[in-house]
Amino acid sequence: MFVEPGVAVTRRAASMQCQDAAVSALSWALVVGGALYLWHQTRSPAQYGRYASKRSRCCSARLGWFLQELPSFLLPLVLLLRADGTGSRAGTGRTLLLCTFTLHYFHRTFIYAFLTRGRPIPVRIVASSAIFCSLNGFLQGHQLLHCSRFEHTWQTDARLAAGLLVFVVGMAINIHSDHILRSLRKPRESVYRIPYGGMFELVSGANFFGEIVEWCGFALAAWSLPAFAFAFFTGCSIGPRAYQHHRYQCKKLTQSDLLGRPVLNVFVFQRLPEKVPALPSLQESPHSLLTVTTLRKLLAPLLLPRNVEARY
Numbered sequence: 001m002f003v004e005p006g007v008a009v010t011r012r013a014a015s016m017q018c019q020d021a022a023v024s025a026l027s028w029a030l031v032v033g034g035a036l037y038l039w040h041q042t043r044s045p046a047q048y049g050r051y052a053s054k055r056s057r058c059c060s061a062r063l064g065w066f067l068q069e070l071p072s073f074l075l076p077l078v079l080l081l082r083a084d085g086t087g088s089r090a091g092t093g094r095t096l097l098l099c100t101f102t103l104h105y106f107h108r109t110f111i112y113a114f115l116t117r118g119r120p121i122p123v124r125i126v127a128s129s130a131i132f133c134s135l136n137g138f139l140q141g142h143q144l145l146h147c148s149r150f151e152h153t154w155q156t157d158a159r160l161a162a163g164l165l166v167f168v169v170g171m172a173i174n175i176h177s178d179h180i181l182r183s184l185r186k187p188r189e190s191v192y193r194i195p196y197g198g199m200f201e202l203v204s205g206a207n208f209f210g211e212i213v214e215w216c217g218f219a220l221a222a223w224s225l226p227a228f229a230f231a232f233f234t235g236c237s238i239g240p241r242a243y244q245h246h247r248y249q250c251k252k253l254t255q256s257d258l259l260g261r262p263v264l265n266v267f268v269f270q271r272l273p274e275k276v277p278a279l280p281s282l283q284e285s286p287h288s289l290l291t292v293t294t295l296r297k298l299l300a301p302l303l304l305p306r307n308v309e310a311r312y
Helices: 003-013 020-041 061-082 088-113 123-147 159-181 206-222 225-252 290-303
Strands: 260-267 269-271
Touching: 020 123, 020 225, 061 088, 061 123, 088 123, 088 159, 088 206, 123 225, 159 206, 206 225
Parallel strands: none
Antiparallel strands: 260 269
């Protein structure tokens, strides 16, 4: 059947229009979902790794990471291959940001997933993560390719350059910290040891810290609601995990291992005193991690002399 060229072009262009309502709805869903997930993790940690229930049905860590991260790489790539106008100067800017996003997930899917020595992951965690990555991959890709507007002078935009720099620094911290964590274990080993070196000399959750920095840099460069919503969700999701990991180290590992060890408690940097005070439980502060009492407990080691024990 003969189809007029103009009709075909019109239909194709219509399929590529920005879906503002969907973009806005998904972005605010990330914000609300991140806040609710943060609230949930103040009551029980994410059930994976050392916190996973022995009754959970699991798959290997390598297969789990590959399956759950793959959608965030494939969906933006498909959208990019079908997009029009990526050869223009403004289109190059959109493509650059989208490639920045997919670079992280290329590493997570095809490199990190096959190097990890982590414990088996519960299937329900893999399934929920894959759903999230599918929605977020579509959201970021569609917004950048079909909704964002770039000036022809975007190459001289200081905010874009700063955001990309922050992203690269965060990704480097994340990759290097993951390398340090892998080196702590021999193949088929599942013990936990305190990491040293790199950003672990400054924070205990250096791998989480690097990823949060990454997506804050991406949000700064993209300067859009979906990018900021994703950065916010990332902080709400993996920030509490850093807190839980630190509390686990303080409870399960010997005190001598923690002497003078710098740590990260989600929002607060601190250095442990020679005698480690008990950290406030998330259950003790269900409404906020930044109450006056919690802050006093977290900051006390910074204010006390090294030879003085903190008492509460």
